[in-house]
Amino acid sequence: MRLRTRLLPLALLLLAACSSEGDDPPDAGTVVVEDLCNSRDEALTNADCELKPGVAVERFLALSGDVKAGDEDWYSIRVPANANARTLVHVTGAYLSASTPVNLSVTVYERDKNTALVGKSDQHGSGAPKPLDIVLPYGTPDTQLVVVVRDAPTNPARPAFDARNPYRLMVELLENPDTNEPNDVTPTPIALAAQGAVQVGTGKGYLATDNDVDRFSFPLTAGKIAYVKVTAPDQGFVPNFRLSYELLRPNGTEKESEGNVLPKVHPGVLATARKVKVAGTWTLVVKGYRPANDPVPAGDLRQPYEVEVRVLDEADPQDQSGDNDTYAKAVSQDFAGAPGTSKSFTGRLGYVSDRDWFTARVPVFGEPSVLRYRLVPLGTGGRFEPLPLPLGQLADRQVLVFTTVSTSTTAEQRAACSSSPAVCPRDAREHPDAPSLVQTYCNSAEAVLCIQSIREEGDPARFPGLSNFQGALQVPPHTAALTYHFVVQDDGTNWADDRDYRLEVSWEEDDTEEVTTYGGAPTEPARTRVLNGVGAGNLPTGNANFESKGQLSHGHGRLRGNDRATGLGVRGPTDYDAVPSDTDTYAYTLPSRTAPEDAAWLVQWEVDNLPDGGTPHGLALDLTFCDGSPTDGGSTCTPVSTTSTGGALTLAYSASVMRAWHTTASTPLSSYQALYQLEKTASTTRVTVAPYACACLERRFIKGGTLKVAVSATERSDYGRVGYTLRTGWGDYPRGFTAPDGGSPTQCPAPVAQADGGSGFTGGCQFTQ
Known part of the structure; x- marks a missing residue:
């Protein structure tokens, strides 16, 4: 609608202002209005109702005469003959005033269809109005689109209007800056090229339109480690979307990994490292994150993202030879004779879900002794950056030490482990969570395990170089060999750094006074x-x-x-x-x-x-x-x-x-x-x-x-x-x-x-x- 008004007395302007609160309209004749662009037909035939690219129009959603159902303004957009799959229709609408009773709504339709292609509304309530931004891919050449502007009232029976403040509407016809489009369904291949012993491929794109989905594909071989990183570089603003990704296995539906950045975080950095178990063509899906019941993620023409794929050989010798990720496949070393010897194990957390199991067996010994351990980072490896962690979260590597209660995971064995300190000791005095810790590992799927010790990475300012990753365990006199299981992992097994470490384990005599005092007691x-x-x-x-x-x-x-x-x-x-x-x-x-x-x-x-x-x-x-x-x-x-x-x-x-x-x-x-x-x-x-x-x-x-x-x-x-x-x-x-x-x-x-x-x-x- 376009208003054509004569100069009015102040009283009449005040009356119009009162009407903008949604009450009954003023008497006909108070404002002289030429009411245009009120239908699809007018939008398609009236030159005043055509939106010219780059030209802003300012109009009113106001009532005239006996109209009480709520004003609607209809416009058309002419799509040029050279439109293609990368053509974007960018529509912006906003009230520039500090307040308005209108909840501005903008909806885009195809020329002769009543099903909306896209629609957005500003439900600002009593707050200041917010702009609407629609980016629509539309590549059908030489046709028209229809745009409808109206109020989106909280009460459908009482649409609001505003005869004092105009809204501004503008359209732009752009080319999608993402040269891979359309790749919402058919992935863009990422070519992998050798860089020494590593294969590397890169890609880039934009989530330029609402609910945009970009797909990339690359071949992976079983036994390799795939490092995949998606980065939205810092452009000095928070993008309209929250960057997210899914890594799909060759069947195209099973997720190997997924993740998203936190709200209002920029730049967005997401990465994972996975050991490939299924060979074939894998797919990376990049899109805006959409939580349950949230609106469709908005696009952003200003924010590019980058993709990096590295395919690496397994570099952990233990995983190369037998994959010591499980209790049953632990790498084992035996002590012999009397205390006074040491063993060492090496490893690295090379991919998400990587766990390194090691076993140290202590032979029969009739006196109390001590088993010491220490985890030492070696500074080698690191073919990719440590995987990013959520904002404020520190790395949380762990060393856990177990003894086995039973490899038979019967209910009776689990109950004895959980309830009896004689079967599985627990120190609730120094650690109030001891009972729950004990129960967790007594119910391990791999075996009935008794947790003996845990060291977890803390603040690096307090524990530089994993300085708290050490301990000493009391080994009681024993008439049968004792086996200690060591596990190196991160808490949750959702992180990796590809850095080498050494686990040092030594079997030592106890204090002479202690040995004498025990006397077999x-x-x-x-x-x-x-x-x-x-x-x-x-x-x-x-x-x-x-x-x-x-x-x-x-x-x-x-x-x-x-x-x-x-x-x-x-x-x-x-x-x-x-x-x-x-x-x-x-x-x-x-x-x-x-x-x-x-x-x-x-x-x-x-x-x-x-x-x-x-x-x-x-x-x-x-x-x-x-x-x-x-x-x-x-x-x-x-x-x-x-x-x-x-x-x-x-x-x-x-x-x-x-x-x-x-x-x-x-x-x-x-x-x-x-x-x-x-x-x-x-x-x-x-x-x-x-x-x-x-x-x-x-x-x-x-x-x-x-x-x-x-x-x-x-x-x-x-x-x-x-x-x-x-x-x-x-x-x-x-x-x-x-x-x-x-x-x-x-x-x-x-x-x-x-x-x-x-x-x-x-x-x-x-x-x-």
Whole structure:
């Protein structure tokens, strides 16, 4: 419709504006209107209704006279005689105003047909109007198309109109920039040419039209690896479509792979690497991603994409010789004799779904031992870039270690594996998801497997070079050979990088003290010691009467603060060991003392440094006292392993300034000090409980006579085989410490005799308060 108006009084213009809200039309005669382009016949015969390429028209969807059904404007487009399969009809429509009640709708028909070729509407509601963009391939020469512009009301009975704001409509006749068109059905062949040992082919195109689909084909040979990459280069804007692809097997229907980029991501990069199992001509389909119930993906004439195909030989020697992707085809090596030997396996994750299985068999051995493993990236390979990951997702390679419960996957075997720690151990204390992990692999399709260890790739800033991909497993004494299965894969088996790695596995003797202590027992007993006295002196170094030595071999060590969200040391957030980390327990006999029994407790520990000077781990000392003054009047010792407020009695280094037990809530912060002193020497890292801590043995504990100290690793940064020394003894109490301001020495709280001359004492050591 075209409006031809005379100048009107302001009141009449306001009346027209009110009518634009969809109310009843103004009286006839208010606006002089010559109503054109209201039918298909007018569109095809009236020169005013023909859209000229590149010429914008501005018209109104307004009501006139007694018309109440909603205005429609009909236009024609003349398709030239030289149109061909790459001819595009580009129609744009928009309201340029900030608001309009009209939900603009544009529909394109063939000349004499009522079925729409394409239609779009702007359902902007109360928001600002949005432009419509239609790109239609139409190659029938010397004919006409019909375009209908109308409102698309939310209520069909009340179409809106706008007598104040015009819409703008324009058509362009273009040639599709995609030289492969039409390839929606018949694929464009990609020729592969040798580049050394690799065959390479490329292609390019545009998803220029709505719901455009481009197909490419190329021949593949069974046993080869096909790397396929689709890239929409960054043009400085977000394309109208989300790039997606499908890789189809030679039958043309079965999908080998598919993927799409995230919304509003540019450039779009998609890639996969697949081992070819079916020879023949494969098809790559490139299109816009369309989620369920979403509209047809729009085309974009501005955004090209590129295709790269590489056909590679299998480069993993293990996969070349037997394809070790499954449990049954694991590459195996056997240890022999006694501990002290190592094995290594090599591999690479060369394609999606690639998994590398390896087996290490440990012969009969009557003493506890340790199996260490480490995954080392070698820096070779890499014939294609690591496959892209979704935005924000890190690579997630894994090393998993299993033992086999049974190759018979009966329900009884699976149930025993899932429910019995004796059949399959699980450490829920250090990993709350342990039960579900155990159940997952007990129900593996390949065998009934017990998960022993998991290392998963984390943030490369925290674990450069896969530095957390190492572990040490406790191997118990055994009368039959033990088999450990190692699997290298990525989580989900949907990623590959074609990089070589080496899996190093060594079988080593356990700590001599540990071997001696076990003595064939099913569990490690406590090592008995006597807590000796130093009088008024300090702990002597190198005196066996005050030192306990050992090594903490297996397990990743505990997390101080239990920060599972990030992990600490060499332990990633999802790393797991089925057997709790190695813990050495010492049972000290306390001295028999006359009242007041309070005694100072001197504690120091040190861990050997690694050859490069690094500290492999810290120590945590979990304490359990025996309360020799039971409140029930009995004589049974009551174990005490928590403070009076319920916190664990654990000593572990912290550099923080803290409040000691002998301070009060009113003690000024300026009086707080560090409870531990750290000293790094050339050979060890030493921690001493500071004098300010006033570490001491309470009277009730002296009466109980026993102190157990459980020593475990914390914040492990390496599995290097190193020793530790725990140095401890008792001394005269009370002792003094220096105030932080360098003032006069201050004494720890001393016991005070009863005021009435009785034999009891008050105050003194309250270390666990």
